Amino acid sequence: QVKLQESGPGLVRPSETLSLTCTVSGASVSSANYYWSWVRQPPGKRLEWIAYIYFNGSTNYNPSLRSRVTTSVDMSKNQFSLKVSSVTAADTAVYYCARERGYWSALGMTTWFDPWGQGTTVTVSS
Amino acid sequence: DIQMTQSPSSMSASVGDRVTITCRASRGIGDWLAWYQQKPGKAPKLLIYSTSNLESGVPSRFSGSGSGTHFTLTISSLQPEDFTTYFCQQGYSFPRTFGGGTKVEIK
Numbered sequence: 001q002v003k004l005q006e007s008g009p010g011l012v013r014p015s016e017t018l019s020l021t022c023t024v025s026g027a028s029v030s031s032a033n034y035y036w037s038w039v040r041q042p043p044g045k046r047l048e049w050i051a052y053i054y055f056n057g058s059t060n061y062n063p064s065l066r067s068r069v070t071t072s073v074d075m076s077k078n079q080f081s082l083k084v085s086s087v088t089a090a091d092t093a094v095y096y097c098a099r100e101r102g103y104w105s106a107l108g109m110t111t112w113f114d115p116w117g118q119g120t121t122v123t124v125s126s
Numbered sequence: 127d128i129q130m131t132q133s134p135s136s137m138s139a140s141v142g143d144r145v146t147i148t149c150r151a152s153r154g155i156g157d158w159l160a161w162y163q164q165k166p167g168k169a170p171k172l173l174i175y176s177t178s179n180l181e182s183g184v185p186s187r188f189s190g191s192g193s194g195t196h197f198t199l200t201i202s203s204l205q206p207e208d209f210t211t212y213f214c215q216q217g218y219s220f221p222r223t224f225g226g227g228t229k230v231e232i233k
Binding site for chain 1: 156158160162168169170171172175176181213215217218219220221222223224225226227
């Protein structure tokens with residue numbers, strides 16, 4: 001059974017960097033079959049995809065966050081991580097990590113998220 | 127970005143009812159749509175991918191249909207454990223985007 005678990009500080013000061021780690025069990029982040037993603041949900045708002053990282057280090061970021069977001073993978077620990085710099089109150093959210101899987105076709109690549117971590121609440125406040 | 131609009135945002139129903147939730151995309155996404163269920167404080171759970179493919183282990187009372195810009199999730203006979211929130215996600219282009227969610231409540 002594949003499980004993902006987020007970890008990191010629950011409180012971050014404005015202008016600082018938010019750092020989260022996702023620990024994967026039951027699957028390998030070095031697999032070429034999946035992407036490893038971050039999704040967040042601010043209070044009262046819809047889910048927002050943040051980024052994914054592939055086993056070879058290639059990444060894809062949401063343009064709305066690209067200038068402030070970095071994701072990385074640590075194969076030795078079977079983990080992947082997220083950093084969001086210069087945070088503001090707008091970055092307060094439940095942050096989820098998820099495995100992104102799908103397939104390629106002539107039209108491109110489609111993916112969906114399964115499974116997800118339980119989520120971790122991050123509050124940006126002084 | 128592709129905007130995903132779900133309707134209704136909430137609904138009341140009874141055990142045994144047939145329920146349909148709609149998701150509309152701001153432009154065509156083929157059949158590249160997924161549906162999730164989320165219970166309070168829990169991780170979202172994949173129900174359906176590529177419009178109509180039931181994820182392993184998901185009860186057959188859940189089904190999906192549609193293409194292009196209009197999609198539906200149907201629960202053929204609501205069970206007590208189905209009263210929760212559902213949302214859609216387009217897998218056609220980046221950034222991936224989600225619907226605003228539909229909360230199914232007990233009537």
